[in-house]
Amino acid sequence: MAVKPQPAESDNREVICRLHSQQLGHGNQPVLHDIDLTLYRGDHVAVLGASGVGKTTLLAKLYQQMADVAAYSPQQHGLVEALSAYNNIYIGGLERYHWLYNISNLIKPKRQDWLQISRLADDLAIADELTKSVDRLSGGQRQRVVIARALFQQRQIFIGDEPVAALDPVQAGRLLALIQQQHHSSICALHQRPLALQYCNRIIGLKQGAIAFDQPSSAVSLDDLTALYR
């Protein structure tokens, strides 16, 4: 299939974010140009493209626009190394509570929060790691702590910069499904092409500083995705 640039079909769905003819970059260095992009409620989007093409740049812009309603799982995890996995996950929910409650909970977890975070950790297969400081965890375990922290934010939209890169394909698929269950919309940079096709309903391919295509995943083949990296 020859994939042409084309925005996803619009309908009566709720628009959650729109970029119109945007140039995105860093300082005076442009990275992406003429970005026209509308995200709709119910979209679960994979963003693919070669290293350095601008996936993080695009996600950061989208997060800037949706910071009030979106959880962001960045590539640089920003974990607090000396704190336990429990405390790092709890940090995702800090803004929901009074600071005094937060401090006491970080020192001695309250039963209800411990149970809630334990259930999350169970889903992510890190329940046994909750009391360990994150500097003692493997790369994949750390990545699951980051996902748990984002899930504990309890936002409506999930923005993930390669959120499952350190996980094996089975675990990665399970966690993408969990992320999608808990957020009405999501947009993730992914490198695993089969996962993008299997779990996301919309694929945005970036190439040479622009959106090369924006299509329902049913209209995109593995070869189309491979072509992004040539």
Ligand SMILES: Nc1ncnc2c1ncn2[C@@H]1O[C@H](COP(=O)(O)OP(=O)(O)OP(=O)(O)O)[C@@H](O)[C@H]1O
């Ligand atoms: N803070 C920054 N200041 C200046 N240039 C930057 C900065 N961050 C990224 N860039 C540049 O912008 C371009 C796009 O980077 P970006 O991180 O968005 O790519 P990416 O597709 O997410 O890459 P990767 O798959 O390797 O994470 C690259 O050329 C990069 O060198």
